[in-house]
Amino acid sequence: MKKINVIAFVLLTVLFDIFFWGESLALNFALFSVLTIGIQFLNSPDSFKKRPVQAATIGNLISVFMLVYFNSTISGFASIISWIVMIGFYHEDELRTVYRAVWSSILHFIKIPPFLRKSSTEENKFQSAKYIRLIKIVLIPFFLVFIFFLIFRGANQVFSDVTDKIGHDIQWAISQIIEISSIERILFILLGSLIANWVIFQSDWKFYTKKEREKGNQLIRRRAKNKPNFIVEFFMNDEKTIPKILGLKNENKSAVLTMGMICALLVIINTIDIVYIWFGYDYNPTKNFSKDVHKGVNMLIFSIILSIAIMLYYFRKNQNFYSQNGLLKKLTFTWIGLNGVLLISVFIRNIHYINHLGLTHKRIGIFVFLTIVLLGLISLYWKIAQRKSIFYMSKFNSWSVYTMLIFIGCFNWDMIIFNFNYSNRKTIKFDRFYVLDYLSDEAVLQLKLKQSELNNNNDLNKIEEYQRYRFNTLDKRFIRIAFKLRHDKNSWQSWDYRKHRCKKIMLSLN
Numbered sequence: 001m002k003k004i005n006v007i008a009f010v011l012l013t014v015l016f017d018i019f020f021w022g023e024s025l026a027l028n029f030a031l032f033s034v035l036t037i038g039i040q041f042l043n044s045p046d047s048f049k050k051r052p053v054q055a056a057t058i059g060n061l062i063s064v065f066m067l068v069y070f071n072s073t074i075s076g077f078a079s080i081i082s083w084i085v086m087i088g089f090y091h092e093d094e095l096r097t098v099y100r101a102v103w104s105s106i107l108h109f110i111k112i113p114p115f116l117r118k119s120s121t122e123e124n125k126f127q128s129a130k131y132i133r134l135i136k137i138v139l140i141p142f143f144l145v146f147i148f149f150l151i152f153r154g155a156n157q158v159f160s161d162v163t164d165k166i167g168h169d170i171q172w173a174i175s176q177i178i179e180i181s182s183i184e185r186i187l188f189i190l191l192g193s194l195i196a197n198w199v200i201f202q203s204d205w206k207f208y209t210k211k212e213r214e215k216g217n218q219l220i221r222r223r224a225k226n227k228p229n230f231i232v233e234f235f236m237n238d239e240k241t242i243p244k245i246l247g248l249k250n251e252n253k254s255a256v257l258t259m260g261m262i263c264a265l266l267v268i269i270n271t272i273d274i275v276y277i278w279f280g281y282d283y284n285p286t287k288n289f290s291k292d293v294h295k296g297v298n299m300l301i302f303s304i305i306l307s308i309a310i311m312l313y314y315f316r317k318n319q320n321f322y323s324q325n326g327l328l329k330k331l332t333f334t335w336i337g338l339n340g341v342l343l344i345s346v347f348i349r350n351i352h353y354i355n356h357l358g359l360t361h362k363r364i365g366i367f368v369f370l371t372i373v374l375l376g377l378i379s380l381y382w383k384i385a386q387r388k389s390i391f392y393m394s395k396f397n398s399w400s401v402y403t404m405l406i407f408i409g410c411f412n413w414d415m416i417i418f419n420f421n422y423s424n425r426k427t428i429k430f431d432r433f434y435v436l437d438y439l440s441d442e443a444v445l446q447l448k449l450k451q452s453e454l455n456n457n458n459d460l461n462k463i464e465e466y467q468r469y470r471f472n473t474l475d476k477r478f479i480r481i482a483f484k485l486r487h488d489k490n491s492w493q494s495w496d497y498r499k500h501r502c503k504k505i506m507l508s509l510n
Helices: 003-020 027-043 045-049 051-069 073-091 098-109 121-155 157-180 183-200 207-213 230-235 248-279 289-314 326-357 361-385 390-408 413-423 432-438 441-449 451-455 458-462 465-471 473-486 497-509
Strands: none
Touching (some): 003 027, 051 073, 051 390, 051 497, 073 390, 098 183, 098 390, 248 289, 413 441, 432 441, 432 473, 441 451, 473 497
């Protein structure tokens, strides 16, 4: 164990307390992330030559920059997750999948610091000798000096008075420290020490690295004895009744029949969507748009997850190398294409939803989900077409989800929602209550700026009485925001650019 790591451990614990105690996530987390990267570079510069480590580090830097610039909920979440992923790759720099980096990071969080672990017998002997030398060199001289200090203090009154005054000052300082301390502060410092241990100390425990070394991107054909299908074995108790030749040929027939029927069902569903959603759409104000869209998304989730599970079962082993699996592959690719059409149908339905009822977080979330699903379909196609392994799919899709998380953290969605709905308020219903309940302070201040224009809007006369009353809560929310900005006691650690923008808007309102 390097002595510099112990020093870094103490320093990082102290800085954690300085950065985060009584503060919100903003500039402090960005600085802490940069410090984490610097410590890892000093500890293991060679790990930065590996692409997953590079990608995780860049992803974290992007997310913390967006945290300082936007400080939105999604940018904060992306910053924390990307930091955890980055730590996981630092501890096991040979990992290739994001989800295993997350698990590795979590498991390393609970590890015992090296200087508290039990060592081997030889190491214990060495440590004991080391501590004995330390006692001889440091503690014994200090003990002798303390004896002489007591002698001189009793022999010299002036020296006794000076030391009493110094002792009183030290006692007062200690009492002040105890007074400002609390059990919460002590627990917070302990949390900081755990996180410092998480960041700094590496271990030889490479559980997930060993598991991934056994995995490859390409499938390898392995010849094995025929084994009965587990479904047949479940329903047939007598082993003699289990067909001995339920091999690739029969499995292929079962797969072709299954995929053929699924494709036929998807053709019917997609035909209905194309006729009524793509080209024959007719808006009905009395219709529950939200129910239709979420029903479509739920159907898409169930259809794709179930079908992917079926495909992974059939293409798990030597079915990929079966010479007569051409029809099955064509049906599988057809299924992927039909799911792509289903995905487009949900996309168009969500567009109709937004054009009539406005933009919200959930409607943006549907687009994000559809993008992830599209990437999942692409990875499934590539797996079957190029005989890739399930490990390849898990690696591709985990990085896809991670990249999407970093991407969506790069936008100020609250202001995008507000600006879109406000700009299109003549064609869609501008939901002020959504702004007040779910959007950021910056969006509420923008609403306050445009209050007079909204009050002059003829559409306001169509609003029900209880909605008018609810609209008055804008003033109440504005007062709370103004009070918070004017009495902001957070120091430089909690600085972010969004707060700066809000203060500028406040100045323009005064």
